[in-house]
Amino acid sequence: MPERVYNFSPGPATLPYEVLQQASKDVINFKDSGIGLIEISHRSKEFMAVIEEAESLLRELMEIPDNYKVLFLQGGASSQFFMIPMNLLAGGKKATYLNTGTWSKKSIKEAQALADIHVAYSSEEKSFNRVPTDDEYTVDPDSEYLYFVSNNTIYGTQYAEMPKSDKMLISDMSSDILSRTFDVSKFGLIFAGAQKNLGPAGVTLVIIREDLIDTVPSDIPTMLSYKTHADKDSMFNTPPTFPIYIVGEVLKWLKDKGGVAEMEKINREKAGLLYDAIDATDYYRGHAEKESRSIMNVSFNLPTAELEQKFIAEAAAIGLSGLKGHRSIGGCRASIYNAFPREGVVKLVAFMKEFEAANPA
C-alpha cells in the first residue's frame, strides 16, 4: 500500500499534502518555540497571529466586504441550523427555505421548531436530483431571508448560479465554499463546516453581516449568540486552535494556487472529466440532472447494486478510496474538493472504462 491513496471521501476529506507535512512539524515544535502548536495558549501572541492571518486570508480570497464579521465557531455546521433562526428570527419573524436534500431538510426541521418557516420548493419526490431555478419558487414576502444549501453533498447537486432574491440570502456552503467565486454582499450569513474545503472537522466558519448582530436577542444562551462571538473575535472561550491553524494553512495553499477564480477553473475541468466519462456510456448514470450537477460531489450509479459493490471494492484495491455513495441513495460518489488532485480523477476515469469493459451489464 503506498503512503497515500486517492481519497474521494465526502468529508472529512483530502487536504493538501503540503499542508499536512507542515502541520506534522508544527504540531511538535511551532515556529521554533519548542512547544507544539496544539499546546500553546489560545491567548498567546503566536496563536493570535494564526487566527488573524486565517481571517485576513479568508477576507482577501473571498473578497468579504468590511461590514461582515468572520467567526470561527464549534458545534459543527449542524448547530447553525438552529443558531440562525434563534438569532435572526426571534419575535415571530419568518423565513423561506429551499429543500434540496438531507442538510436542508435538517435545517428546516430545526428552524420550524423556532420560527415561522415557508418551504418554497422541494425536490424530495425526485430523490433530490435537482436544485430549482429562480422561477420555480416564490419567496414569502414577509421573509427575513431566503435559505438554501449551495451544494448538496449527498446528491451531487449545486446551484449553477446563486439564487437571486430581493431578500437577503443565507447559505450552507459546507461543501463548496472557496470552490468558486460569488458576491458575498448578497448574503446576510454564510456558514460552512471546515471538513471539506477548509480543513479538519472541529471548526465552523460563519460570515455574518454586522447589522444583523445588533438585532440578536439578548435572552438566548451566551454560547449560542452570534453577538457573543462577534464581540470577542471568536475568543469568548477556547476556540478550536488546531482546526483554525489548518484552515489558515489551507488558505495560504489556495492563495499560492492562484486564489478562488483559478481554483474554480481547475474544479470545473476536473469535474468535467468525470461527467464526460459518465455521459459517454449508458453504463454509468449520474444522479443529478445535468443543469444541477455539482463540481464538488459526483454521485452516480452502475447497472446493478452488485456491480456497484464490486466497482467500489476493486477501485479501493488500486488506491481509489472512499467511492461508496451515501447510505440514503446508495451507488457511488466521487468527492473532488479543492485539494483533490487531478491525477486521481484521471485514474478514476481510466478505471471506469476498464471496469465497464470487464463487467458488461
Ligand SMILES: Cc1ncc(COP(=O)(O)O)c(C=O)c1O
Ligand atoms: C452541506 C452540508 N451541511 C451540513 C453538514 C453537517 O455538518 P456537520 O457534521 O459539521 O454538522 C454537512 C456534512 O456533510 C454538509 O455536507
